[in-house]
Amino acid sequence: MKRIAYPAAIQALIGELKRLPGIGPRSAERIALWMLQSRDARPLEVSRVIREVQESIHACPRCGFFTTDTLCEICADTTRDAAQICVVEQPTDILPLERTGVFLGRYHALGGRISPLDHVGPEELRIDALIERIKAEAPSEIILALGSDVEGEATANYLATLLRELPVTVTRLAQGLPAGGGLEQADELTLSRALAGRTAVKG
Amino acid sequence: MKRIAYPAAIQALIGELKRLPGIGPRSAERIALWMLQSRDARPLEVSRVIREVQESIHACPRCGFFTTDTLCEICADTTRDAAQICVVEQPTDILPLERTGVFLGRYHALGGRISPLDHVGPEELRIDALIERIKAEAPSEIILALGSDVEGEATANYLATLLRELPVTVTRLAQGLPAGGGLEQADELTLSRALAGRTAVKG
Numbered sequence: 023m024k025r026i027a028y029p030a031a032i033q034a035l036i037g038e039l040k041r042l043p044g045i046g047p048r049s050a051e052r053i054a055l056w057m058l059q060s061r062d063a064r065p066l067e068v069s070r071v072i073r074e075v076q077e078s079i080h081a082c083p084r085c086g087f088f089t090t091d092t093l094c095e096i097c098a099d100t101t102r103d104a105a106q107i108c109v110v111e112q113p114t115d116i117l118p119l120e121r122t123g124v125f126l127g128r129y130h131a132l133g134g135r136i137s138p139l140d141h142v143g144p145e146e147l148r149i150d151a152l153i154e155r156i157k158a159e160a161p162s163e164i165i166l167a168l169g170s171d172v173e174g175e176a177t178a179n180y181l182a183t184l185l186r187e188l189p190v191t192v193t194r195l196a197q198g199l200p201a202g203g204g205l206e207q208a209d210e211l212t213l214s215r216a217l218a219g220r221t222a223v224k225g
Numbered sequence: 226m227k228r229i230a231y232p233a234a235i236q237a238l239i240g241e242l243k244r245l246p247g248i249g250p251r252s253a254e255r256i257a258l259w260m261l262q263s264r265d266a267r268p269l270e271v272s273r274v275i276r277e278v279q280e281s282i283h284a285c286p287r288c289g290f291f292t293t294d295t296l297c298e299i300c301a302d303t304t305r306d307a308a309q310i311c312v313v314e315q316p317t318d319i320l321p322l323e324r325t326g327v328f329l330g331r332y333h334a335l336g337g338r339i340s341p342l343d344h345v346g347p348e349e350l351r352i353d354a355l356i357e358r359i360k361a362e363a364p365s366e367i368i369l370a371l372g373s374d375v376e377g378e379a380t381a382n383y384l385a386t387l388l389r390e391l392p393v394t395v396t397r398l399a400q401g402l403p404a405g406g407g408l409e410q411a412d413e414l415t416l417s418r419a420l421a422g423r424t425a426v427k428g
Contacts, residue, residue, distance in 0.1 A: 117231065
């Protein structure tokens with residue numbers, strides 16, 4: 023007597039679900055069985071929206087954000103300040119910045135950061151497109167909103183050097199204590215950067 | 226200036242993923258963004274296997290297990306013991322029993338358990354089909370492998386009463402201490418059932 027397992031189609035489904043980020047083997051099996059046992063069209067709906075996203079969403083040719091249109095909502099919005107371009111690593115970094123409600127300019131997603139270990143050099147990133155945009159749109163300020171890890175720093179330094187020749191101010195996000203964080207939770211690097219970036223207080 | 230969000234297709238995807246069991250809003254967003262940023266065909270593959278499972282898998286008309294064929298692997302296996310039918314609540318309960326490697330008979334999934342609160346009565350379950358099978362296949366033993374909660378107990382009692390008229394032995398899974406569990410971890414109900422079901426030890 024052979025050992026019984028799920029039919030191949032179910033095993034393939036569990037295998038695919040297991041590859042999703044944050045989904046382990048147990049969760050994958052649980053989701054697959056839920057799909058098998060649900061009597062409505064919801065699993066097919068999941069299948070449909072995955073396909074729809076893959077087919078309809080593409081990168082905005084100007085800034086790299088997600089869009090179904092020729093330009094994304096941000097680039098198409100003429101009320102936004104064209105004088106500021108905020109450079110981010112990934113298009114997904116745009117939404118957290120938007121949620122702050124503070125930045126009213128435009129974005130430029132590089133599509134990654136310089137990381138020799140992952141074989142990502144400057145030529146893999148949308149840096150040429152950024153230079154073109156600066157020349158075409160003539161912004162007054164480029165804000166580098168890159169990660170504060172080694173690769174983010176390296177990318178920021180590379181860009182700062184490159185953009186020195188262009189008539190544009192280059193700034194970067196402040197580094198320091200996170201909001202709500204006490205000194206005892208801050209690591210040494212954060213604390214030394216917070217010290218180095220200290221600002222004057224009116225006395 | 227309006228607040229920017231993800232395009233509608235991405236929001237729909239996040240919404241659908243959020244409904245999967247064990248997936249919260251953060252995980253749903255993470256999976257959706259992973260799908261957007263993956264440059265290979267993997268998200269489409271996920272979409273495809275979900276659809277494939279929905280289209281190809283159906284319930285075995287005899288026992289209720291999953292199959293792509295007319296009969297499931299277990300029912301089609303003529304080397305299995307036709308004298309024992311193990312009754313489970315859900316088809317997904319069959320696999321854990323198979324993993325034990327101990328049971329060599331056949332299965333019958335009821336498709337649920339009697340639960341008045343969820344409006345599930347005996348007529349919603351595959352009980353008539355079980356009676357038909359007993360008459361047609363003439364097994365010598367029906368093993369009730371139902372849950373040890375209130376609804377499982379109620380369903381087991383209902384079936385035991387119903388099957389009393391038929392020429393078949395009805396047994397149920399033992400209740401007692403789980404393997405590896407000490408007395409201090411066992412709750413009162415488990416312990417009282419373990420006491421009631423105590424077995425003789427050779428002296």
